[in-house]
Amino acid sequence: MVPAMTQGETLQDRLVQALACIGSGQWEQADAACQNALALDPLNAEAHHLAGHVAGQLGQQTLGLALLQRAVELDPAHPQYRYNLAVTLQAAGYEQAARLEYRACLRQQPQHRDALWNYGEMLRLDEQFALALQHFERFEAVGGHYAALHHRMAVCCSALRLDDQARLRFERELNSTSDALTRWEYALFLLSREEFAAGFDQYRQRFTTGGRNSVYCHDFGLPLWPGPGSTTSGVLLVHGEQGLGDELMFASVVPELLDEAARTGMQVVLAVKPPLVRLFAASFPSAIVRAHRVGDSVADLKDIGPIDWQLPMGDLMAFYRRSAGDFSNTPHGYLRADPQRSAWYARQLALLEPPGAPAPVLRVGLMWGSNPAAVSTSFMRWSAQRSIPLTQMGALAAAVPKVRFVSLQNGERGAEAALAPELDIFDMSAMQSDFFETAALIDNLDLVISVDTSVSHLAGALNKETWVPLMHRCDWRHGLTRDHSLWYPHTRYFRQSDPGDWRAVSDALAQALQQRLAQAGTGE
Numbered sequence: 001m002v003p004a005m006t007q008g009e010t011l012q013d014r015l016v017q018a019l020a021c022i023g024s025g026q027w028e029q030a031d032a033a034c035q036n037a038l039a040l041d042p043l044n045a046e047a048h049h050l051a052g053h054v055a056g057q058l059g060q061q062t063l064g065l066a067l068l069q070r071a072v073e074l075d076p077a078h079p080q081y082r083y084n085l086a087v088t089l090q091a092a093g094y095e096q097a098a099r100l101e102y103r104a105c106l107r108q109q110p111q112h113r114d115a116l117w118n119y120g121e122m123l124r125l126d127e128q129f130a131l132a133l134q135h136f137e138r139f140e141a142v143g144g145h146y147a148a149l150h151h152r153m154a155v156c157c158s159a160l161r162l163d164d165q166a167r168l169r170f171e172r173e174l175n176s177t178s179d180a181l182t183r184w185e186y187a188l189f190l191l192s193r194e195e196f197a198a199g200f201d202q203y204r205q206r207f208t209t210g211g212r213n214s215v216y217c218h219d220f221g222l223p224l225w226p227g228p229g230s231t232t233s234g235v236l237l238v239h240g241e242q243g244l245g246d247e248l249m250f251a252s253v254v255p256e257l258l259d260e261a262a263r264t265g266m267q268v269v270l271a272v273k274p275p276l277v278r279l280f281a282a283s284f285p286s287a288i289v290r291a292h293r294v295g296d297s298v299a300d301l302k303d304i305g306p307i308d309w310q311l312p313m314g315d316l317m318a319f320y321r322r323s324a325g326d327f328s329n330t331p332h333g334y335l336r337a338d339p340q341r342s343a344w345y346a347r348q349l350a351l352l353e354p355p356g357a358p359a360p361v362l363r364v365g366l367m368w369g370s371n372p373a374a375v376s377t378s379f380m381r382w383s384a385q386r387s388i389p390l391t392q393m394g395a396l397a398a399a400v401p402k403v404r405f406v407s408l409q410n411g412e413r414g415a416e417a418a419l420a421p422e423l424d425i426f427d428m429s430a431m432q433s434d435f436f437e438t439a440a441l442i443d444n445l446d447l448v449i450s451v452d453t454s455v456s457h458l459a460g461a462l463n464k465e466t467w468v469p470l471m472h473r474c475d476w477r478h479g480l481t482r483d484h485s486l487w488y489p490h491t492r493y494f495r496q497s498d499p500g501d502w503r504a505v506s507d508a509l510a511q512a513l514q515q516r517l518a519q520a521g522t523g524e
Contacts, residue, residue, distance in 0.1 A: 043074060044074070099119065120135030129159040150176075151179065154173060219312075237269045238254075240276075241294060249461075269301065362446045366408060390417070406428060469502070473499065
C-alpha cells in the first residue's frame with residue numbers, strides 16, 4: 001500500500017511513487033498515489049495524466065477519459081498527453097476525436113513513433129492511402145518497425161498504383177513472415193494486375209487468415225481435389241464461398257469442369273447459396289445442386305452417398321484461369337433463364353405499359369445499390385461506396401419514354417425507385433425471390449445497367465449486354481484500366497475518375513444510352 005502522506009512530502013515524491021507502482025502493475029497503489037498527488041495540487045497536469053492511465057487499467061474508462069482530457073486542458077502542448085488521450089478515445093470508439101488528438105501530438109512531436117503508426121493505420125483504414133503512406137514512411141525513417149510495416153505500406157502503394165514499390169514491400173514482408181493476410185493482399189494485388197497464374201496460386205491461401213479477411217470455408221472433412229487429369233470416376237463436391245457475385249463469377253468455369261467430369265466418369269456436386277440453387281440446377285443439369293451457406297446452414301449431402309473430394313469454388317480458377325487468354329474458354333451465356341418463366345415476365349412487362357402507348361424502343365434494367373451484409377465495417381463501407389444514389393442517375397431521364405427502366409433491386413431497396421420519378425421505373429422487386437426469377441426478368445431486357453453487385457454478374461453470365469459503373473478503387477476482378485470485362489464478353493465498364501464522383505459516370509451512361517437508342521432505331 002501507499003502510505004498516507006507525511007509532513008514535508010512533495011508532489012514530486014507522490015508522482016515518483018505513482019510511476020513506480022504503474023511500472024510494477026500495482027494499480028490500486030498507483031491510484032492512491034495519484035489521488036494524494038492531486039490532493040497536493042488539483043491543477044497538476046501530470047497527476048491527471050497518470051490518474052487517467054491508472055483509471056483505465058482499473059476498468060474505469062469514463063473516469064480515465066475525463067482525467068486525460070483534463071490533463072490536456074492543463075497542458076495542451078504536451079505530446080504524450082495528446083497521444084494517450086488519442087489512444088483512449090480510439091479504444092472507446094471516438095475515432096474522429098482520436099484523429100484530432102493524434103494530429104495534435106504529431107504537431108508537437110513530429111517523430112512520435114507510436115502516434116505515427118496509430119494515425120497512419122487510421123488513415124489507411126479510412127482509405128486515405130497517400131497520407132497513410134507518408135506517416136508510415138516517417139515512422140520507418142525514425143527507426144520504427146513493426147512486423148506488419150511492409151504489409152501496410154504495400155497495401156497503400158497498391159491502392160496508389162505505385163506498383164514497383166508495392167511489389168517490393170509485399171515481397172519483403174513475405175520473405176520475413178508467413179503472414180496469411182499479407183499473402184491475401186498480395187494475391188489481390190497480382191490479380192488486379194492480371195497476373196493470374198501467380199495471383200490465383202496465392203489466392204488459394206485465402207482461408208488461412210483466421211477470418212481477418214472475412215473469407216471463410218467449410219471443407220466438409222474431405223480431401224482436397226488435386227485438379228484436372230488427376231482423378232477418374234468419383235464424386236467431387238465444389239462448394240461456394242464469399243458472396244453471391246463470387247459464386248456466379250466462379251461458376252464460369254463449371255462448364256469446363258463438367259466436361260472434365262463427363263470424360264472421366266466423375267459426378268460433380270455444386271453446393272451454393274440458396275438463391276442460386278434453382279438457377280444452377282437448370283443451367284448445369286448434369287450436376288447435383290444443393291443449398292449451402294458457410295457458417296450458417298451447411299449443405300445436407302446425406303442422400304448423395306460417399307463423396308471423394310471437395311474443392312472451394314474459387315480454387316477452380318487456379319486450374320482453369322492461368323492467363324488472360326484462358327478467359328476465352330468461358331461459354332457465352334453459361335447460365336440460362338427458364339423459358340416458361342421468362343415468357344411470364346414478358347406478359348407482366350407488357351401489361352404494365354400504359355394502354356395505347358407505343359412500345360418502348362429499349363427495356364433497361366437498373367441496379368443502383370447493393371445490400372451490404374454486416375461482415376465488417378470496411379466491407380460495409382466498400383458496399384456503400386460502390387452504390388450510386390438513385391437521385392444521381394437523373395441524367396438517364398433524357399431517354400424516357402423511348403427507354404423503359406425496370407428495377408432489378410430486391411425487396412430491401414426496391415421502394416427506392418420512387419426517389420427518381422422522372423425515370424418512371426417499373427418496380428419488380430416483390431417478385432425477385434431468387435436468381436431463377438431475376439434471370440427470367442433479365443431475359444426480357446435489352447440492356448442491364450448495374451453497379452458492381454451479384455446482379456451485374458448474373459447479367460454477364462446470361463450473356464446480356466451489361467454496363468457496370470465502377471468506383472475508383474474497384475474490386476480486383478475488374479482490373480485497373482480495361483473498359484470491358486474479361487469474365488463476361490458483353491459487359492462494359494464506366495469508371496470513376498475521382499473517388500466518390502458519380503456525376504461524370506452518370507453523364508457517360510446517359511450519353512452511351514442515347515447512342516444505344518440511335519443504334520436500336522436504325523436496327524443495328
